[in-house]
Amino acid sequence: MKLYLTILLLILVATVNAQNQFQQFINYVNSLPDPTSKQTAVDSFVVYARTQGIPFITGDSANFIYRGSVSSISIAGDFNGWTPNWNMTNLSGTNFWYYSKVFESDARLDYKFVRNGNDWILDPENPRQVSGGFGPNSELAMPDYIQPWEINYRSNIPHGTIVNKTIYSINVGAYYQLRIYLPPGYDSTSAERYPTVYFQDGFEYITLGSAVNVIDNLIDSNKINPVIAVFVRPNNRNEEYAGSVRVQYRLFFVNELVPYIDASFKTIASADKRLVLGDSFGGNISALISYNHPEVFGYCGLHSGAFWPNNYEAYNLVVNGPVKNIKWCSVWGTYEGSLPANMRNFRDFLLQNNYQLSWEERHEGHSWGLWRATIDNMLIFFSPFEPNSIESDDKSLLNEFYLEQNFPNPFNPSTKISWQSPVGSWQTIKLYDLLGREIETITDGYYEAGYHFISYTAGSKLPSGVYFYKLQVGNFSETRKMMLLK
Template sequence: MKRTLLFLAVCSLPLSATTQTFADFLDYFSGISNPVVQQQKVDSLMAEIAAFPLIEGDTTAIFLYQDDQAASVGVAGDFNGWDPGNGPLTQAGSTDLFYRSYIFEPNARLDYKFVVGSNWILDPLNPNTVLGGFGPNSELAMPDYVQPWEIVYDPDIPHGQVETFQFTSQILGQSHQVQVYLPPSYQSATNRSYPSAYFQDGQEYLSLADADHTLDNLIANGDISELIGVFVRPNDRNSEYAGAERVQYRQFFVEELVPYIDANYRTVDDPARRAVLGASFGGNISALISFNHPDLFGLCGLHSGAFWPNSYETNGVVLDGPAKEIRVASVWGSYEGSLSGNMTMVGDELLLQGYDLYSNEYPEGHSWGLWRATLDELLIFFFPPGLTPAPEVVPTASSLVLFPNPARERVTLDRTSFQGEVVLLNAFGQEVLRTELQGPELELPPRLAPGLYWLLIAEEGRQRAVGRLAIE
């Protein structure tokens, strides 16, 4: 979530009084032939610079590296395909300073490393890093980039709890670590049920993207409804998300994991309130799960969805055939090569087919820095504030049999001995019908959205019978 911050350290250029820009310094420097004086001027320049990389104006970033032992230095990052051969730094005369300038968007945020000889290292002058699946990278944030406030732990707000357990899949023949985030009210509001979101690379969404902090902060700020988060750690992500085990992994998710979660936690059993999401290959398997099983997952979240495996199989699954009842949220970076173009194409096609789509492209790369800062956008789109959790069946109420079930226009109740009102609630506890009981047959309101509902018979203000009704 974007909020205005002030970046004093990088918005000014503290060069010597005789120069105003780094280009001016180089022009001045080119007139110095004495190596000792050259080094003195370089040392003076570096001592005056407040933050690295050096930012000029809104769009120019200058990478600076100082090392008297280096023979060659390159910079590799999101902006050049992580190829140091595409980013060699130039040595300033005979000094120990190496430099290279780039032009980026004012709100760009990019990962990079220096490559000194054959060694890949963090920028020793830049304390800003972002964690990734292969360790930390240095972070370049241009002046208009706003750091995500919602990933920071706030000790002054209510916090959810995270439970961790091993779940054994008979389909895959192995166990997976599952971590379940329970929202702040879960333990006290025992009559509530909650929407749910399933995360691929679950351990990394928690450790690298601070998803639990994001959930806590967005809930406390009133930006989203409370929800249950299910974070699943892969055993072999390439095979399970995009390779030989992708079909079995999908079956494990829909046939074993979701039923277990629904049976053991107070979830809303409605695809319109159940999301599956992931990053990169995690986005690939999330799309395969949702679009093959829209009856379970009506919300599909894509962080830089990598659809290219198996000759772009997922493109076909998502785009071919009739449109499905799925809402899609997709965020990617413009520095992600062919993935960026494919995500743009998929989004355009989904819109043409009438899908409810949220999408955003940022000047960033394939990085947890992008995904952690935009998780809020997916969650706000899927789980807006104000959703009332589903009511829990009153233990003393009689069970009500309804038929046909699923129904469309009308439903028959198996009993009419109760006198009183019939109340129909949607999966979030919102009343869609209240009428006096006139007989065994009840006419349903027109244009009811498909999904699960609760039908209650109330007598003298007390719930006497309740049944679950599916609308098709």
């Protein structure tokens, strides 16, 4: 009987329309006559679901499942403000609980289960986890979400070194711990100098954001120029980033920390070679620092910048003040309460006032899962790779054509397309839809041998979707896929 039910269930699951797959399973179990048959069907389904991934995705729906003897179980996560009010339904006659919800095809969200009203646990059927400020969370990743390759440690590439320092601030009256990243090949005796990136919540950007891995990987893959990174650990982040110590902390940053780093390491002491960035309140203080001191920081990065403290002080300072020589990079998630509306308004103001801006809105929440996957946005915007010459060793010889993956991807509305050419020649890049129909020519002209990149901005009439871009040089051609999300 058990084998028969298993085979029947698998046939059912394999043949129904994917959109209705899970509901068909629920209906099937409810039609069975006794608890034993129902539990057998549930067991078989879970075995199958594990091979597909849990939460079990059907079409645009994520189906959360749990098996166990509980009086109640609910779900809390980025999607409901971490309030455990998504109550799972028990499948009658079994220990199987479920909850189904529609999400965007590229959504990525953190969540946990709450058993019996107060027992917060990870999803025991989901191996995917993301570290957060309050410990690990389970991860829901819909089918079109692209996992960030650059956060992973790779043993076969050159790695930078970390130097630990402590600095005393007269302005704040406190010591601050620092970790300074020095790129591969850094030599304190050489003439070469480097752009500098300053991270608020610096130690968390290392442990939760995998920032060191990101920098190593971007340098190795010729996405960015080598940089020095300064990771600053706050003592009381709420007060220093948004509260009563924010002015003193800002002055510490520009009058004490930056001069110390410039005197101690091989930096380029110029505002257009410095980026300050941070997450949440860290974005708030980064905006205050850069706008008040554009002569020190010419770039500002906002990871879900929380601008609400002090009656939107940072927001109003920028919006109501004079335009300054600052370039901005901003990333936020649609599942962040009122923050997306604020960041869209801020984006619109910057664009209308001709600020240089790179921005991205993702279907994610206020989490390190979002921030760690978009550190590369900030760094590539700040210091994109610009080779000085074509070297002749095994290191960077351009002996073949190569079309790189566009970045960012997915994108809205702009992205960068990079490629390399071993010879000078006429080179063309065209855009096509899923049916192979040509949409437009992105570039068509003569390029010298070397590394090239071009910015592409999708027109207002181009709908969201998957497209292909193709490099054509004589008989050589290479095609890659890109996704536009509006």
